[in-house]
Amino acid sequence: MSNETGGELDLQAILKKAEQQTDFPDVPLDEFTPPTYEEWKEACIALLKGAPFEKKMYTKTYEGITFDPMYFRRDTEDILPKDSFPGMDDFLRGAQPSGYLGKPWGIAQVCDETMPAENNELLRHEQEKGSTIYHIKLDSASLKAQDVRTAAAPGDEGVSVTTLDDMHTLLNGLKLDKYPLYLYAGESALPMLSLFAGALKASGQDLAKVRGIVGADPLGELTAVGQNSKAVSSLYDEMAKCAQWAVKNAPGLKTVFVRSDVYSRGGANDVQESAYTLAAAVAYLRAMLERGLTIEEAAGQIMFGFSMGANFFLQIAKLRALRPLWAQIVEAFGGSKDAQRMHIHARPALFFKTVYDPYVNMLRNTTEIFSGVVGGVDSFESSPFDEPIRKGDEFSRRIARNVQIILQEEFGLLQPIDPAGGSWAVETLTKQMKEKIWAEFQVIEGKGGMLAALQEGYPQSEIAAILASRFKASETRKDRIVGNNMYPNMTETLLDPRPEDMAENKKQRTAQVEEYLADMDEAFKAEKLAALKNAMSVETAIEAAQAGATTAEIAAAFAAAASEEVTAIAPHRWSxxxxxxxxxxxxxxxxxxxxxxxxxxxxxxxxxxxxxxxxxxxxxxxxxxxxxxxxxxxxxxxxxxxxxxxxxxxxxxxxxxxxxxxxxxxxxxxxxxxxxxxxxxxxxxxxxxxxxxxxxxxxxxxxxxxxxxxxxxxxxxxxxxxxx
Known part of the structure; x- marks a missing residue:
């Protein structure tokens, strides 16, 4: 018998004996004297060599929260979730009782190729390689429902969509009965939703089986741009029509996508980002209720999108705080437990990504994914590391996608349910975040809601103050930005931004659109647009799209008051x-x-x-x-x-x-x-x-x-x- 075989048998015998051992002896630990906090503090002071303990060991955040050097059960006894279970009560511990065991978080890698056919190929490729959600990103012209033939820069940030044929090409061959689809539609979901539904109807697909979102965020767009194409009240009318249609015809599809990106990219702290996003969502709830939807229907139409920032523990606390706050809000409107569940989609915060030494963005993204998962996201979009520079390529998208797959398959993050639950530090931070978010949310409500607050300029000024603080901290390198204000790589060559030829994009897309529209009956299209103008609904918009109407024509079919004007929150990055x-x-x-x-x-x-x-x-x-x-x-x-x-x-x-x-x-x-x-x-x-x-x-x-x-x-x- 070889030594190797003998060793294996000995190991098996030991393991078998261990399995049979049921009574384990008590191991006394009385030889160890538990140190007191005072003793630990004295040891820290000695190591600090004269540096003040209070300054070095307490960390202040932009949210006005101070991290203690140590947390104790005695200080958190009253807030520990001893009688609360995941998926129950106020959803602090997660929206689902089984966590990710029964349903893993969705992997929603964004697809942003300019041409609809190329983006369709990318969507299918992402799904084959591990994405579990079809995630479509529109270019800026499509988000504004502009005709590509008159748009300034088709394909600048995503796919160009103008006609029903574009949407049909984009969706061709996708398994929409199996995988959800995410599409952020800008200020109004109506133009894109009509193309989406029209394309699926034309291909014989059952809309009742479709899941995901074709969602709008009119206040988010107003904040980002400063002015919408029409008054917010008119956009609320469209929002309600889209929601009512989805409830009746596509119950698995949401039509309101409340996103925090505009606040996060402006430099907001996590309290501001959360409070202003909640305030926008409440404005949408009220608008839909006023237009005939029930609270169950209105709340069920809303999906939230949040950015995961650089402060790891605050991101976990933020998500854990948001769920009970939203449950409290919906409950106040009379919503049931099911309506109180918050659907959270998240992505790494672009504010914290850099152009120089961009490979460090991989590490930043990974910690932000991790915090989102521990906090309990429903789906996550892992950004390519080169996002601040260019559209992703096969390498950067693969790395981004595989980080999520590795966390699910190799790191076992599908197993623990509410892994942060009971942590003295996280529970304390969650309580502090809940209180601060709620207080800031009440400030917005006291001003008459989010639109009134934006018109006053309050969120803009508050975020600007935090942005100034962030820039000051980066100047003195209190905030360390690896590869930028610290540890620069002097041999670095910037990544090729691979700029697209916008003129060529426009030429190709114009040819595609005009070829499709050449066979359309203009009189019939005009008749359908007139019907849409007389009776706005998703059904009439679908008919107009099927008759050849472009997104621009659908959006402009009915008169509306001029948009409100507010001071826009410009996007920034800390570096x-x-x-x-x-x-x-x-x-x-x-x-x-x-x-x-x-x-x-x-x-x-x-x-x-x-x-x-x-x-x-x-x-x-x-x-x-x-x-x-x-x-x-x-x-x-x-x-x-x-x-x-x-x-x-x-x-x-x-x-x-x-x-x-x-x-x-x-x-x-x-x-x-x-x-x-x-x-x-x-x-x-x-x-x-x-x-x-x-x-x-x-x-x-x-x-x-x-x-x-x-x-x-x-x-x-x-x-x-x-x-x-």
Whole structure:
């Protein structure tokens, strides 16, 4: 018998014996003395070496919540879900009793190819490779129900759809009786819903078996653009007609898609994003109730879309807080338990994605997917890592899709039901988020609802304040953006944005549309459009679409009051200012074959200056500047001479706090003499008692962990002539 075989038999015997063992001895732990919080705190203070405990160990968030360094059961006893089960009560612990065991969260990879036929191929390919939802993204023209023949940039962000034939091509061969379909339709679902239903009817498919959403978000579009094509009240009329039609003809299809993207991309914190999205949803509930729907019907038509941000635990708490809040709202309208269930679709927040070092976006996306799953999403769209730069390709879409598949199949995230339930930290954060979201929601309600609040400019100003705080924190690198304001990759080449030829897109799409419309009976189409104008309904819109009406003609078929105007919330990304700064340097370098040159006046042997020199190098390379390094100088004269020979635009003195009082007063004046136009920096922050001494010696700025990196780099660009 081989040793390998014998070892295997021994292992089997041990395992069999272990299976038969039912009584396990108690293991006493009395030799370990449980440490008290005070003892732990004292140990932390010792490790902090003088840094204040309250400042280092408590983390403040943009939501006004402070993370404690440690949470205890005694402080959360009253809020632990001891008598609550998943899928019950207020849905805090999830909308389904079985979690993901019976129904995994939906994998909804977005498909955004410009041509309907190509996007159809991509939809089928995604489904074959693991997506469980057909997720269609429209281009900006289609979202506005514009005819591609007059649109400015067909295919800029997604697929171009103008006619029934386009929709038929887009849906051809999709298994809509098996997989749900998601399509965000913009300010009104009516034009796209009529094409969607008309195409399915023409192909003989049963609308009653279709699931998913063809949904509108008129307040979201108003907030993003500043003005819709018609008054919100008219869009509410269309919303109600679409909802009533879906309830009767396609009960598995939703028609209202309340999305938080516009607030998230504007820089909103999680409380603002959640409260304003809830407020918009309540406005839609009221509008549909006023137009004849029941609360069961109206609530059943709404799907929510939320962005998963960078703060891992707050994302979990956000989703867990939103479900009971929505249940409370629907209950107040008289809705049943089933109507109170919140359907949540989520995606990684584009605000936190970067153009430089974009592969880090894979890691960001993964943590955001994870937090969404732990928080209990119903479906998730994992964005390609190159989303801020271009449309995804086979590689980036595959990585994005497979992250979700791996989490389901290999990481076992389908198994735990409410994995965060009972966590002292998460339960505390959930309670805090519920209270803050509800308070902000009540502010909006007190102003007369979301539309009135937008007209007043309240959400815009509140979000702008948070955006300013985020930008300030990134400037000082309190918020670290890997590859941008921290740890830049100096050898990086930006990804090819692969811009589409918009003129060619328009030419091809115009030809496709005109070829289809050439056989249409214009008189018959006019008759159907007149019928739509006289009696707006989804059925009459479907008939108009079947007669050849375009989305633009369907949208314009009935007169409506002019849209309200509000201040739009512009989209941003947290790294955009550093990206622009670095791009300025790279463009200047390419045009002038020159760059900002910074000489490091490293004083003393390597151990004396290395830490400060390394920090300074990383600090300045954020701007893609050329940093001239060396192994140090024994005397100030040698350092000054070397700086002069370098012809640098700036010099940074690098050494230790202990040696600066001797070095700086002598070296700084010599550097100004050697390079009269150069800026002289000191690496490190000057003690208060020496600040005047260093400034008088000629130190212009200080590079330290508290320094404003963005402003210092911008100052150097201005002196170089890169920017005005």
């Amino acid at each position: 955009e200012r550093f990206e622009a700064l670095r791009k300025t340097t790279e463009d200047y370098k390419a045009e002038h074959n020159d760059n900002v040159k910074i000489f490091l006046a490293n004083m003393g042997p390597i151990p004396q200056h290395k830490a400060r020199a390394d920090f300074t190098t990383g600090f300045l390379q954020v701007g893609a500047f050329e940093v001239l390094t060396n192994n140090g100088f024994p005397t100030v004269d040698e350092a000054a001479q070397a700086a002069k020979e370098s012809g640098a635009d700036a010099v940074v003195i690098c050494s230790t706090d202990a040696t600066y009082p001797e070095i700086v007063p002598e070296l700084a004046p010599k550097l100004h003499e050697a390079l009269p136009n150069a800026t002289v920096f000191l690496a490190g922050a000057a003690p208060k008692e020496l600040l005047d001494t260093y400034n008088e010696a000629g130190i212009d700025e200080y590079i330290s962990v508290k320094a404003n990196c963005y402003k210092i780099l911008q100052l150097l660009q201005q002196k170089k002539g890169m920017i005005a």
